[in-house]
Amino acid sequence: MQKSLEIYNETNRKLKALAYCGFLSGWDINTEMPPKANHEAELSALSEMSYTLQTSDEYSAAVDDLYAHRDELSDVLKHEIEAAVLSKQKLKKVPMDEYVEYGALLNRFYNVYVEAKNKSDFALALPYYEKVVEFKRKYVLWQQTDELSGYDVLLDEFEKGTSRKQYDEFFALLKEKLVPLIKKINGKKLPFDDSFNKKYYSEEGQKRFQEYLRGVVGFTPDHTVVKESEHPFTSGYGKTDVRITNHFYADNFLSSVYSAIHEMGHGMYEMQVSDEVDKTMSGGGASMAMHESQSRFLENIIGRSKSFWETHFEKLKEIFPENLDGVTANDLYLLSNRAECSLVRTEADELTYSLHIMVRYEIEKWLLNGQIEAKDIPSEWNRLYKEYLGIDVPSDKEGCLQDVHWACGDFGYFPTYALGSAYASQIYHAMQKDLDVAAEIRTGSFSGIEKWLAEKIHRFGASKDPKDILFYATGEEFNPNYYIDYLVGKYSKLYGLDA
């Protein structure tokens, strides 16, 4: 077993180095690289090297040997070996040439997607979407087991243990409970004068407020980088190199505020992984939904709370004194929680957000089971936006081309956003038993809250399954009712309805 452990560690050292290259090139492509530079050949070679290492006979035998002795290993290593067995078995089912060609296809697709979106021209991107869907359908056939088939293969990869059945039930419940609430609210106005929101907020001022928020969240320049990109995202490599991006709109200053808090939620998770786990293959977050639970917890539950604005409004007013003359903290609270069916997911309010996810979930499901084809995406998108959100989609740019995920081949990713939001409410409920959360927010720092999250969730990194972390943090299994209760309670109160 000692020899196997050496081979395992040695291979992972190389795999981690290749993952570092992957992180660097991804960060570079999204923030820095000249637009017409092209490193596809190098990226393909790197992906091939990674494939070869993970599927080599030597590594495979070492992992199998460690798996046979898994009960003699530490908990962290045992969990890693279980994941490694699964991962190399799955990878071996994908022929290397298809694996590499698919990676190259995604690299080419990225630029085409950006162009298609800018021109609002779905037809430009269609041949690529078709190829990605074709690959994904083949992929699920390769990976199918007695337990998992079709789209479930992808759902389980993004969030272990999830399936169409579970998501169908989850979304049905959301639909049942939230749609009536949204209908009641529809057309109602929150009682405040929102004219201050139509004023000009300089990018420089927005950046100053973002910088202030970095201090609140505890982002130090020692271990973090902040940049701009078209779509805000979080990247990084290990807990000491965490990078977030943002964008700034003169006509929507709250967008950059909440993008910043959201991405810092992801970053905070990465930074609080324990040192012991950070250096292993289990560094980083436990799953997409768990990651999203952290960003949406910080963005929505903390950042859109009344206490948040009561504590931080003065700083915003200091930066924009003329715009905010006569405006109150409560006005900001109301503005940041206004619910309205709208076109763009990333700008959606907390209440209607999951309807956006449901549209994407249905389309993914149908694409994977062959019920629709890539060419049907725009019409299905527009039909579902009308059905779920009651709105007409004027263009593909604001419609089915708004998100990059499918162009990155990420089918099965979207539903984790809704699940993560639900995790966040369950976590919030548990946190309140230990902490006076509103009082913590009023200290002006998130540190008490972050300490709780570190102890209950962050420190484990990916060394446990998300469901086990959720159970550890909250004392119970996933329960979507916390999400519904939170939203119904908050929005009924906001809009003066009977809860």
Next chain:
Amino acid sequence: MQKSLEIYNETNRKLKALAYCGFLSGWDINTEMPPKANHEAELSALSEMSYTLQTSDEYSAAVDDLYAHRDELSDVLKHEIEAAVLSKQKLKKVPMDEYVEYGALLNRFYNVYVEAKNKSDFALALPYYEKVVEFKRKYVLWQQTDELSGYDVLLDEFEKGTSRKQYDEFFALLKEKLVPLIKKINGKKLPFDDSFNKKYYSEEGQKRFQEYLRGVVGFTPDHTVVKESEHPFTSGYGKTDVRITNHFYADNFLSSVYSAIHEMGHGMYEMQVSDEVDKTMSGGGASMAMHESQSRFLENIIGRSKSFWETHFEKLKEIFPENLDGVTANDLYLLSNRAECSLVRTEADELTYSLHIMVRYEIEKWLLNGQIEAKDIPSEWNRLYKEYLGIDVPSDKEGCLQDVHWACGDFGYFPTYALGSAYASQIYHAMQKDLDVAAEIRTGSFSGIEKWLAEKIHRFGASKDPKDILFYATGEEFNPNYYIDYLVGKYSKLYGLDA
């Protein structure tokens, strides 16, 4: 041979991917990475992977087979194979653990060097300098041949065919011809009112002029990136991804102008490599001296010419109208050519520049032959600055810690700067036979000059030895007298001396 060619290409595809990672991490570390992030483990693993590929039996046999059949290959490939044989033979003489440990040492050294420089504390960096010198001494013993010993091993690696003997003669000639001229000039003032140089030049304005110069040089944003860093440098990967950095001093606005032109000279070389060569292992410049010849040609011979300021002064005046009120193009010409013995190499004028190089050359030579030790660097540095340039060095920050090269293990690099400057004059002499260079400059674009350089030098990339390229471009072997004639002619005229 077909099989060997396949193995050769396949290995190089991976080596190029690893080189791309090396470029990305270098760029990231110098411009972007959070200061306390640390990716040493990943960088070591990558360097090990590169070592393993280059020293594998399979690759080695393939290269030897291709070498045996080299006369059947294209000129580009033949040159590559000759270089590959030499390179893998040399690498095999370095034990892998020492190779990797040395790379890790350099990674650690970088941050220590920055701290030592900022604190002007040589003692902080000394243990690292000692280890680097120790490795370099071992390295030259490993690589010694009948033809090459000691420091010559390193000189030959930086510029094929150069040796102590050649450099000693070259520097002796420079000393003989330039030092008397410098003495004559010493204390003389150029006839212009330089008070405009003491005014405040905003960073924003300096950036605008740099942007304007990018247009003059033909840098398009499609394939280039421009950033800031403590020391300006050029980086990139292939002709379609060229990156330069700059710094801005409010009290020395010409510094950023000439740093920009210098780095764009490097970048222009990279961008003009032929498509055919760019994709091979012979992409990039032919050698350090040839690269430096291009940057110094553009910076000094073109950028510090009278025609340059006659053509571009108006733009500078448009950006800084108040500072330059009453100032003429000729004033800028004089300011940018003022000769003065000074402390810092990168800010040195064209005439005294090579004296700075000579100091470094002597110290390197003595370190490698054991005449002095790392601890003697500051005292020898200060002694030689007094002897060659007649000035006292007030601190190590402005003295022996001013350059990062030795902290990067680059012994043998500095002399190529002087050689490159001399190449530039020889190239200029040849160019003037084909082109009216002053008239070209006055077109407002460097494109005619760049076209000549592309045809004579750039397109070959590293597919020929530098001496062959110099011969092709100028019709003769290296002749340092062009450099001396150029400097003596220009400075005698400037300072009103008899040439």
